[in-house]
Amino acid sequence: MEPPGEKPGEAGRLCITPQLLKSRTGEFDLESILLLKLRGLGLADLGCLGECLGLEWLDLSGNELTQLGPLASLHQLAVLNVSNNRLTGLEPLAACENLQSLNAAGNLLATPSQLQCLAGLQGLEHLRLRDPLARLSNPLCTSPSYWAAVRELLPGLKVIDGERVTGRGSELYQLCRELDSSLRPSSSPGPRATEAKPWVEPGYWESWPTPSSSILEEACRQFQDTLQECRDLDRQASDSLAQAKQALSPVGTTSSFVF
Structure with a gap:
């Protein structure tokens, strides 16, 4: 028996129908649907989905x-999630001029050139083609130059x-990643811990690289700057709460509000 609201398309493929969309959203008018989650339904044909002209958030994973x-x-x-499907191209998305976030991990995209259709999307800031936690990827992600090719093709x-590759915090993130790589036993000439012991050899707790490392110094400097910014924001928040508390307190009485 077919799931309610779905019908076979060509060659028996499950197809999206107005009945399915209305049952999922409770909306009578397809153009009124703003958010739609159609995850894991075995869909192979998008059917009438193109009639949802007001759609802003869509999950088809x-x-x-x-x-x-x-x-x-x-x-x-x-926002669009089409992860874990069988896509070999993303060309129709070139017309989605308001697209900001795209998850296409777990498909069959083989070369960076298949992302060329996204180059005209000025608002696209988030792109996922690989998700290690979910064990999803694309063939193009196996190339050592994958990241560089994607960044060159989609600089926005x-x-x-x-x-994060650009914007606030990206430099600190990159420095921390480089520092983490340099601290791994495989790249450190210092002693390695191969098994748990109740003691360690002299120098085990000494950091590598040494304090004179430019990477470490720059990471520490940016961390201190970020920490100071957090303190400033905390102080501003405390001042704002104090002002709000004073404004809500009756004149001449002690406030009973707890923030």
Whole structure:
């Protein structure tokens, strides 16, 4: 028996229907749907989804999709998750001019050139093509130059695969990653801990690289700057709360408000 609201498309493929969309959202008018979650339904045909012209947030992950044609009419779409499907191209998304975040991990994208269609999306800042935690990737992610190629092709991206590459905090993140790599036993000439022991050899707790390392010094400097900024923000928040508490207190009485 077919799931309610779904019907076979070509060759028996499950297709999105108006009945399915209305049952999922409670909306009578498809153009009124703003948020839609259709995860893991075995969908292979987007059917009438292109009629949801007001759609802003869409989750199609975990289906059997091979193409995204109907999405070309969704000009208001801002967030899209098409991870864990069978996509070999993203061309229809070139028309989604308001797209800001795209998760396409776990598909069949083989070369960076298949991302060229996204180059005209001025608002696209977040792109995921690989998700290690969910064990999802794309063939193109196996290339050593994958990250560099994506950044060159889409210079407006701020986050790739969950890692910030531009914007506030990116330099500190990069420094911490380099520092972490330099501290790993494989790259450190210092003693290595191969098994748990009740003691350690002399010098085990000495940091590597040495304090004179430019990487370590720069990481410490930026960390201190960030810490100071957090303290300043905390002080501003405390001042704002104090002002609000005073404004809410009756004149001449002690405030009983607890913040």
